[in-house]
Amino acid sequence: MTIQPRTVGDTPKGGSILGFYAPKGTPRPPQLDRGQGVYLWDNDGKRYLDATSGAVVANIGHDNPAVVAAMQAQAAKVSFAPLGFFESRDSIELANNLCGLAGDGFDRAFFVSGGSEANDSAMKLARQYAVAIGQPGRHKFIARNPSYHGATLGATALTGDAHSHSIFSAIVPHVPKVPVPWTYRLPDGHSVATYAEVCADALEETILREGSQSVLAFILEPVGGLSTGAAVPPPGYLERVREICDRHGVLLIYDEVMSGAGRTGAFLAAHHWPQARPDMVTLAKGLAAGYTPLGAVLAPNHIVDAVAGQGGFVHGHTYSTNPFSAAVANAVLGEVVRQDLVTRAREMGAVLMEHLQGIAQRSPIVGDVRGVGLLTAIEMVANKKSKRPFPAAFNAPKRLSEHGLQRGIALYNRRANLGEFGDFQMVTPPLTISVAEIDELASLLEASLQDLADEITKAGLPIG
Ligand SMILES: Cc1ncc(COP(=O)(O)O)c(C=O)c1O
Structure with a gap:
């Protein structure tokens, strides 16, 4: 039986663990169907590049034979x-x-x-x-x-x-x-x-x-x-x-x-x-x-x-x-x-870091990039000069994840400290990722960041 995605709380009993996290009426996330390598597909056949290995878990990629x-x-x-x-x-x-x-x-x-x-x-x-x-x-x-x-x-x-x-x-x-x-x-x-x-x-x-x-x-x-x-x-x-x-x-x-x-x-x-x-x-x-x-x-x-x-x-x-x-x-x-994934994490980490630094230079909302190997993150800010964060209630990482899903990139996110120390987005793909897949990840991430910057401008929140 296929359960159609609707909203949280749309079933009187059961209805998945999501009901513990989100109030009734919240749109449900896509339902995951399968994965292979660095990609995931939902029940509608839409493909997502797994840019964070889920919660930084899927180090060797999905569906390893x-x-x-x-x-x-x-x-x-x-x-x-x-x-x-x-x-x-x-x-x-x-x-x-x-x-x-x-x-x-x-x-x-x-x-x-x-x-x-x-x-x-x-x-x-x-x-x-x-x-x-x-x-x-x-x-x-x-x-x-x-x-x-x-x-x-x-x-x-x-x-x-x-x-x-x-x-x-x-x-x-x-x-x-x-x-x-x-x-x-x-x-x-x-x-x-x-x-x-x-x-x-x-x-x-x-x-x-x-x-x-x-x-x-x-x-x-x-x-x-x-x-x-x-x-x-x-x-x-x-x-x-x-x-x-x-x-x-x-x-x-x-x-x-x-x-x-x-x-x-x-x-x-x-x-x-x-x-x-x-x-x-x-x-x-x-x-x-x-x-x-x-x-x-x-x-x-x-x-x-x-x-x-x-x-x-x-x-x-x-x-x-x-x-x-x-x-x-x-x-x-x-x-x-x-697969010598330890060496690969080091080598692909260097390729990824170069991309992230380029994104930080071009994006009006990326203040910092940091990390070691393929444990990297970007920090989003409202003002790059003063390093002023976005208002905590705006929840920039969650918004970025939502834009990412539209674009076909999965950016797992769980907010720590209600954003008190800043808005971070982990960029932690499987260690098996190739150079071509990192290129794709970087362009999807940059496009999602641009969508977020556009949304911020439309909402009248000051950037810069
Ligand atoms: C650094 C660190 N320690 C501990 C944990 C908890 O691990 P688990 O969720 O498997 O219990 C996490 C999970 O995100 C983590 O990132």
Whole structure:
């Protein structure tokens, strides 16, 4: 049966999850029918270039034949077995493959079903490690504002988003936040370098204020996602963060749910800053590239051994390390290696960045472009000189996505912080994208931006 797209709330019962997000009467988005490579088609046969890999997930593109074959083969064998009761060859191979790609210091992998679970698991592993090594006083986390770490209660506590906290702070533990070192819109009187110092100093001040013996871990996205629009750490910042954490015995966790699995042109974004290696890393999204729900925590032997030696990790999920997800993720990693998608992300990232810089020069509403590899974003502004953002209520990213859909380019968008820190649009196509497809992406994106600029002019909103 085909359900015709109408509006949200047009069925008295059920009617999809969309009813949780949009009021009745909101037009429904197109219904997705199929995907191949960097393209998606809706039920009406309209084609969209997937410029963001969905929510920065589809790293190896859609409908990869090797992964589909692995899914079919595993589904025909066995799809589920409980953690701890059985192992599967694939789950052992997946841990070996993943730790091999992650390199030194990432010796063991714990598998879960997504990014939020991975971050919650890292929080609990950090805590249990502190207990195991005789430091039970360490229980506080520090995170950054803005940031996004997920939707479970632990990850919500870590997330720097005033809107989310205006609703949920009553039901999650308080996690102090330190500022993100921006490179575009800086506080008065600051250069990129001096503001990065301020942000690193804020971490140390917060550790001291909270009581250094009580602080357990600091978590950050090494290259930002939606909440900062692919903010890249200024030179020296991560190294100082590492030094501060070391000085106070605080664990450093990198949330690489978005930046991991090759997206930035290194298997982990952490590899770009070898002097600032984290103690733990969390992954999801590109790890199974949308073919199955999967997340992971990577940790060194000394952390896992300490916890295992004290009776074992008091944590786990029904779907942790299930044979189906393990086989699928092995096939995905196999494609990452076979097609050398890490190198490709670096090379195609350079091609994309050149296009984005050209667009920024020509477009009246693109103030900044930034990112590493194929984790890039544009920042939209009402005034390029003053860097003044659009009124928050205008929701420029959502408008841009709507113009994109008309033009045949899918620009996934989820607004962080109600736009308080700016209007970002991720540009994160599958790592398999070709030069010709990047050319097409750039011209569709530029046309959509022009549509938005025209709409703004028509609405009488001042640009420039
Ligand atoms: C950096 C980061 N961490 C964590 C998450 C949460 O992952 P999930 O939605 O798979 O729970 C996301 C999702 O967008 C993310 O971008």
